[in-house]
Amino acid sequence: xxxxxxxxxxxxxxxxxLEVFGGKWKSRIICVLAEKKVLRYNQIRKEMVNITDAVxxxxxxxxxxxxxxxxxxxNEIPPRVEYSLTEKGMSVVPILQSICxxxxxxxxxSNEKTLAQCQKCNYNVPK
Amino acid sequence: xxxxxxxxxxxxxxxxxLEVFGGKWKSRIICVLAEKKVLRYNQIRKEMVNITDAVxxxxxxxxxxxxxxxxxxxNEIPPRVEYSLTEKGMSVVPILQSICxxxxxxxxxSNEKTLAQCQKCNYNVPK
Numbered sequence: 001x002x003x004x005x006x007x008x009x010x011x012x013x014x015x016x017x018l019e020v021f022g023g024k025w026k027s028r029i030i031c032v033l034a035e036k037k038v039l040r041y042n043q044i045r046k047e048m049v050n051i052t053d054a055v056x057x058x059x060x061x062x063x064x065x066x067x068x069x070x071x072x073x074x075n076e077i078p079p080r081v082e083y084s085l086t087e088k089g090m091s092v093v094p095i096l097q098s099i100c101x102x103x104x105x106x107x108x109x110s111n112e113k114t115l116a117q118c119q120k121c122n123y124n125v126p127k
Numbered sequence: 128x129x130x131x132x133x134x135x136x137x138x139x140x141x142x143x144x145l146e147v148f149g150g151k152w153k154s155r156i157i158c159v160l161a162e163k164k165v166l167r168y169n170q171i172r173k174e175m176v177n178i179t180d181a182v183x184x185x186x187x188x189x190x191x192x193x194x195x196x197x198x199x200x201x202n203e204i205p206p207r208v209e210y211s212l213t214e215k216g217m218s219v220v221p222i223l224q225s226i227c228x229x230x231x232x233x234x235x236x237s238n239e240k241t242l243a244q245c246q247k248c249n250y251n252v253p254k
Contacts, residue, residue, distance in 0.1 A: 012227075013226070013227040013228075013230035013231050013234060014154055014155070014158065014223055014226055014227050014230065015151060015154075015155075016230040016234050017226035017227065017229055017230040018149055018150065018151065018154060018226065020230075022145055022149045022150070023145065023149070024142060024145065027141055027142075027145060028139075028141070028142075031141065088233055091229065091232075091233075092229065094225075095222070095225055095226060095229060096141055098221075098222050098225060099140070099141055099144035099145065099222060100139075100140040100141050100144065101140075102144055102218065102219065102222060103140035103141065103143040103144040103147075104140050105218075106215055106218075107140060107143050
């Protein structure tokens with residue numbers, strides 16, 4: 001079995017959390033699945049807009065390994081694969097929402113353009 | 128004045144928050160300043176353990192630009208520079224704590240080694 005040469009050096013709980021669901025793509029994938037519940041690979045890809053397959057596949061793989069999302073394969077012709085949040089994955093959503101709320105309070109004070117409403121979590125940034 | 132060629136494309140509030148305080152170093156710097164209140168450059172560097180000057184300087188610069196930390200320079204000989212959290216910076220701390228709490232609940236179930244107590248926020252990971 002493949003074993004990474006350098007083990008990830010996770011030193012504190014904060015680091016573990018940010019590793020598991022922080023970052024641009026992982027957090028977005030979680031948001032989209034929180035909103036849409038069940039999606040196929042191509043649907044996730046479309047929601048992410050400009051992601052490459054390599055990056056999306058790697059993000060999904062890590063999210064599955066960390067038990068944040070579940071991959072369900074149906075043995076049909078053509079084969080169907082669906083992704084959804086696990087219970088652990090759903091428990092991340094309130095944290096992402098609190099980050100959105102914090103951003104809504106602070107973004108516009110320091111930026112010229114205002115943030116558009118987040119399509120993913122439907123959080124309205126105050127104008 | 129220097130202007131970056133590519134403007135950062137922040138599309139949603141979640142992305143803004145993760146950009147401002149997510150990531151390994153920025154979140155750690157905020158934790159350390161939340162704990163120690165006021166630190167000089169070399170003290171922050173020591174707390175970060177294996178950070179390079181280039182990475183630390185760049186993280187501090189961005190945190191200052193985003194009004195998360197304040198840089199106070201005293202005109203003494205030798206000159207003294209101190210860093211502390213702004214009010215906006217302090218408002219990030221509860222979010223970081225909620226990430227720690229989440230990690231504490233989930234880390235050990237899926238990992239062989241247990242996480243040591245976080246020195247920065249004194250959050251005890253349950254054994």
